[in-house]
Amino acid sequence: MTTNSFTLTDEMREQSIGVESEPVSMAIEQGHIARFAEAIGDDNPAYTVGTPETAGIIAPPTFLRAIRDIRPELPFEIPFDRLLDGGSDWEYFGHVRPGDTISAVARVEDIRERTGSIGQMLIATIKITYRNQHDAIVATQTSTSIRY
Amino acid sequence: MAEQIYFEDVSEGMELPVEVRNPTPRQLVQYAGASGDFYEIHYDRNFAQNTGLKDIIIHGALKNAMLGAYVTGWAGPAGELRRLTVQYRGMDYPDEPITAKGHVSRVYQEGSANLVDCTIWLENPDGQQTTPGTATVHLPSRSG
8 A cells, every 4th residue: 555645746746747758659550450450349341451431441549559658757756556547538630551650749738636435646647649750640649547 | 331321310319329249358368469558457367356356357448449449330431530538437347248339419510521429338237337438420421
């Protein structure tokens, strides 16, 4: 159990909001898209052979979760080791296709402290912006992560 | 070929067809491999139970993807997903049926775009909404 001694000060909050991760890039591969679609149980042909409507193969929603370890470094130590995923808000602006290279940067949008049924929690809102090789934003994902 | 739903066919309150999925531990391993999320609570029962869970649990992100597949399947080949939100309110376990449900909450135009908001969710076998969410899709018009 963690002790209740951690306090998120206004100064720590201010230093955290706006902190960005290093960019993380991933080359998008056709086989990876097909494996992901199979794993999520989606047999939509847009993900394996392409359709006239999608003008070729595209990646399914949430595929960009496969770009991992996009972490902004908080400027202080967090005394909690357990992590819960609270949810996600995806916005899509363009398709992701095999051959693309997607670069992701995460930014701390908000951080707050709360005490709930699982004890003291640190709740961070993180927005990941995904850009393709033409520097066009293809998607954003705003997620809530709970450390406790 | 999957059927296309058109903007003119949709009205507020309309229900999306119910879909039942049966994720297996094998599917969770497939998802771990495809997504790169190898947190052991999703495939190692001893590990999961040592963290206080009753069994291995379905990845939240897999449930997010299942809701994405649910709403894009409904929107048809020419439908486009613009936004997908999801909240993880409860754990779900493999080898139990998980049911996707939803309804149309708003039908509107933004500029020339025909947009439909849906309220969607996953239910566990007790009928609890473990994974509520929303989606915005762009639908084609019959008039082209």
